[in-house]
Amino acid sequence: xxxxxxxxxxxxxxxxxxxxxxxxxxxxxxxxxxxxxxxxxxxxxxxxxxxxxxxxxxxxxxxxxxxxxxxxxxxxxxxxxxxxxxxxxxxxxxxxxxxxxxxxxxxxxxxxxxxxxxxxxxxxxxxxxxxxxxxxxxxxxxxxxxxxxxxxxxxxxxxxxxxxxxxxxxxxxxxxxxxxxxxxxxxxxxxxxxxxxxxxxxxxxxxxxxxxxxxxxxxxxxxxxxxxxxxxxxxxxxxxxxxxxxxxxxxxxxxxxx
Amino acid sequence: xxxxxxxxxxxxxxxxxxxxxxxxxxxxxxxxxxxxxxxxxxxxxxxxxxxxxxxxxxxxxxxxxxxxxxxxxxxxxxxxxxxxxxxxxxxxxxxxxxxxxxxxxxxxxxxxxxxxxxxxxxxxxxxxxxxxxxxxxxxxxxxxxxxxxxxxxxxxxxxxxxxxxxxxxxxxxxxxxxxxxxxxxxxxxxxxxxxxxxxxxxxxxxxxxxxxxxxxxxxxxxxxxxxxxxxxxxxxxxxxxxxxxxxxxxxxxxxxxxxxxxxxxxxxxxxxxxxxxxxxxxxxxxxxxxxxxxxxxxxxxxxxxxxxxxxxxxxxxxxxxxxxxxxxxxxxxxxxxxxxxxxxxxxxxxxxxxxxxxxxxxxxxxxxxxxxxxxxxxxxxxxxxxxxxxxxxxxxxxxxxxxxxxxxxxxxxxxxxxxxxxxxxxxxxxxxxxxxxxxxxxxxxxxxxx
Numbered sequence: 001x002x003x004x005x006x007x008x009x010x011x012x013x014x015x016x017x018x019x020x021x022x023x024x025x026x027x028x029x030x031x032x033x034x035x036x037x038x039x040x041x042x043x044x045x046x047x048x049x050x051x052x053x054x055x056x057x058x059x060x061x062x063x064x065x066x067x068x069x070x071x072x073x074x075x076x077x078x079x080x081x082x083x084x085x086x087x088x089x090x091x092x093x094x095x096x097x098x099x100x101x102x103x104x105x106x107x108x109x110x111x112x113x114x115x116x117x118x119x120x121x122x123x124x125x126x127x128x129x130x131x132x133x134x135x136x137x138x139x140x141x142x143x144x145x146x147x148x149x150x151x152x153x154x155x156x157x158x159x160x161x162x163x164x165x166x167x168x169x170x171x172x173x174x175x176x177x178x179x180x181x182x183x184x185x186x187x188x189x190x191x192x193x194x195x196x197x198x199x200x201x202x203x204x205x206x207x208x209x210x211x212x213x214x215x216x217x218x219x220x221x222x223x224x225x226x227x228x229x230x231x232x233x234x235x236x237x238x239x240x241x242x243x244x245x246x247x248x249x250x251x252x253x254x255x256x257x258x
Numbered sequence: 259x260x261x262x263x264x265x266x267x268x269x270x271x272x273x274x275x276x277x278x279x280x281x282x283x284x285x286x287x288x289x290x291x292x293x294x295x296x297x298x299x300x301x302x303x304x305x306x307x308x309x310x311x312x313x314x315x316x317x318x319x320x321x322x323x324x325x326x327x328x329x330x331x332x333x334x335x336x337x338x339x340x341x342x343x344x345x346x347x348x349x350x351x352x353x354x355x356x357x358x359x360x361x362x363x364x365x366x367x368x369x370x371x372x373x374x375x376x377x378x379x380x381x382x383x384x385x386x387x388x389x390x391x392x393x394x395x396x397x398x399x400x401x402x403x404x405x406x407x408x409x410x411x412x413x414x415x416x417x418x419x420x421x422x423x424x425x426x427x428x429x430x431x432x433x434x435x436x437x438x439x440x441x442x443x444x445x446x447x448x449x450x451x452x453x454x455x456x457x458x459x460x461x462x463x464x465x466x467x468x469x470x471x472x473x474x475x476x477x478x479x480x481x482x483x484x485x486x487x488x489x490x491x492x493x494x495x496x497x498x499x500x501x502x503x504x505x506x507x508x509x510x511x512x513x514x515x516x517x518x519x520x521x522x523x524x525x526x527x528x529x530x531x532x533x534x535x536x537x538x539x540x541x542x543x544x545x546x547x548x549x550x551x552x553x554x555x556x557x558x559x560x561x562x563x564x565x566x567x568x569x570x571x572x573x574x575x576x577x578x579x580x581x582x583x584x585x586x587x588x589x590x591x592x593x594x595x596x597x598x599x600x601x602x603x604x605x606x607x608x609x610x611x612x613x614x615x616x617x618x619x620x621x622x623x624x625x626x627x628x629x630x631x632x633x634x635x636x637x638x639x640x641x642x643x644x645x646x647x648x649x650x651x652x653x654x655x656x657x658x659x660x661x662x663x664x665x666x667x668x669x670x671x672x673x674x675x676x677x678x679x680x681x682x683x684x685x686x687x688x689x690x691x692x693x694x695x696x697x698x699x700x701x702x703x704x705x706x707x708x
């Protein structure tokens with residue numbers, strides 16, 4: 001049985017302000033889910049909370065990953081368990097090359113399995129990195145650049161997907177990976193993700209737009225408004241949203257509340 | 259004394275005397291000129307006041323807590339001072355530059371304990387020896403340069419003290435047009451809670467070139483010690499010196515040092531320093547670009563922890579036209595450590611078409627640490643480009659989160675960030691093995707092994 005990420009009635013506050021107000025969602029390995037919703041609805045809060053960002057305070061509910069309650073787990077432990085977040089705004093890491101960074105990340109995983117581990121052998125590492133770079137149509141010189149420093153928007157997003165390809169997570173959350181990308185960059189990035197998709201990878205794609213979903217085809221689409229998932233459905237839901245906007249959902253909500 | 263009240267402590271001078279100067283000079287059978295130079299410096303020393311926090315250059319550096327009872331005496335005298343090369347930890351004794359080592363000079367306290375030199379350097383006429391031997395064998399050369407035009411005794415009381423009582427030193431001389439085939443390496447190591455006064459004099463004649471690495475090391479001892487140092491770098495016309503200076507004293511050491519370079523026409527000086535140790539460090543580092551077209555670069559990485567205090571005072575003097583200086587000082591501070599960087603770029607009226615730059619960046623890893631950054635410009639020429647940049651901030655939590663989100667534990671994430679922060683300085687170190695040692699120092703600091 002594959003791993004699953006189960007979010008149960010999750011409540012989250014930022015600086016005392018409630019943002020998530022009872023989110024329920026299950027993403028299993030091998031599944032692709034899309035999470036859509038207007039600005040400020042709490043999508044990025046969900047992504048950051050799942051990864052354990054210290055600014056986000058869980059005030060209720062649970063996050064279960066691979067059968068383990070993540071409440072007490074640090075960000076690094078979550079990652080090593082197989083959870084991945086592709087950042088919306090990846091930060092620059094001055095003086096640390098992409099290759100050095102990736103090797104450290106891989107070695108951190110190996111050390112958990114075996115504290116005596118001497119790290120992934122360099123030739124094996126290089127072979128793997130080049131293979132993944134080719135998959136994402138990245139120039140091999142990329143490995144020698146300082147991570148995200150002076151990267152274009154497209155390069156940053158590709159670097160995120162490269163990290164995902166190298167770390168081979170069980171569940172990946174992609175936080176607006178499509179934002180700020182032109183058509184070509186979007187195609188390369190989303191095709192890269194599509195190539196990584198397998199029965200061993202579950203994906204939660206957070207996005208405003210339908211267009212990325214033409215490449216990464218979700219089986220499930222969820223819509224978040226005001227800190228809750230208000231609608232779930234199949235791929236048609238995203239298309240419907242593209243045509244109709246969010247108003248019909250707002251009305252439906254209002255009627256439901258009345 | 260009838261009553262003994264606790265009064266505000268004064269800035270006291272160490273309990274040294276003219277007799278110490280005479281005894282030192284006599285013990286080593288020094289030539290008259292040197293004895294006279296020492297005594298003149300002593301007179302100057304006595305006439306100068308101890309620096310106090312009233313002096314601008316010392317405003318942030320209060321050393322009144324030094325215990326001169328231990329830190330103010332010269333090392334104990336015996337046949338060889340009881341000093342052996344083996345006193346230096348094996349890791350530091352190993353030739354740092356491996357196969358490419360030209361010369362190793364090692365001192366324990368004030369004693370030369372090891373001297374090995376590759377024959378090729380002798381064949382080239384390159385002199386790398388201890389200062390005392392140089393006084394005997396190359397007296398005219400030493401006399402011409404020793405404290406005559408780089409670090410002069412009149413700079414302040416500590417410079418005068420070094421001139422009067424230098425206890426040991428290194429002399430490097432590269433003749434005209436000679437590119438030294440191999441680099442030089444020296445070590446000052448101390449094992450006593452005493453005052454040592456090291457002196458380094460490097461002279462490159464026209465068109466000469468050498469790479470030189472110096473290390474100051476000691477274990478942490480249980481009482482205060484002092485190092486009153488001087489470094490003089492004389493770079494001749496079109497000469498090229500690459501100098502790396504690593505300081506890793508124990509946490510009992512007070513260092514007061516003057517380090518100054520003079521660079522003639524088209525000369526080049528690439529100077530990197532790593533500051534890791536000490537209880538209190540007050541180092542003046544100065545480059546004088548005296549000749550047209552000369553170039554000087556000064557880079558530092560410093561990483562204090564615990565209660566360490568480091569005050570690095572730099573000066574880039576553009577004394578001639580078409581001169582270029584570039585300074586990059588980067589520090590990481592842990593625990594309750596404190597640093598001061600005070601840097602000045604000066605351009606004399608005739609120094610047209612000069613380009614001076616200075617940047618200082620500090621990364622703070624604790625709420626209790628503090629870094630002061632004080633850039634300064636004094637420009638008297640009108641056709642120059644002189645700029646500075648300075649930034650001090652805490653290690654970024656967003657960066658740590660990003661690295662941890664890839665499975666890297668917090669301590670390793672911090673290490674990566676710190677290493678990356680230092681990379682622009684490390685990249686300026688010409689030897690990979692020295693870079694590696696510097697990074698090992700950094701790692702040891704991060705692990706909290708002081």
